Amino acid sequence: MITPGQLRAARALLDIDQRTLADLAGVSLPTIQRMEASDGYVRGVVDTLTKVVEALERAGIELISENTVSMAGGRGVRLRSSRPTLTRSRPTKSREKPKPESSPHLNRE
Numbered sequence: 875m876i877t878p879g880q881l882r883a884a885r886a887l888l889d890i891d892q893r894t895l896a897d898l899a900g901v902s903l904p905t906i907q908r909m910e911a912s913d914g915y916v917r918g919v920v921d922t923l924t925k926v927v928e929a930l931e932r933a934g935i936e937l938i939s940e941n942t943v944s945m946a947g948g949r950g951v952r953l954r955s956s957r958p959t960l961t962r963s964r965p966t967k968s969r970e971k972p973k974p975e976s977s978p979h980l981n982r983e
Contacts, residue, residue, distance in 0.1 A: 876915065881909055905918070
């Protein structure tokens, strides 16, 4: 089983958009969009899910289930089951427009 988050993370690791994944898997763009918008695990026709997973694997992605050890090595990202609540460590900067600097070419006399 694959989660929508795994699907998005896999695309991010490959630096591809939804349309490219759809093309690689031989499925429609709306299919990928529906998969990524799912709640919980991705649901769909088994053949379609298999095509997407196989396309990701051909591209170098290893999908790791919970409590599974990755034997292939290489870099990756894994989401821990227990994780801290995220908070901002510093205030965000305001988005004021910078004041235009005076140009040496302008005569201000």
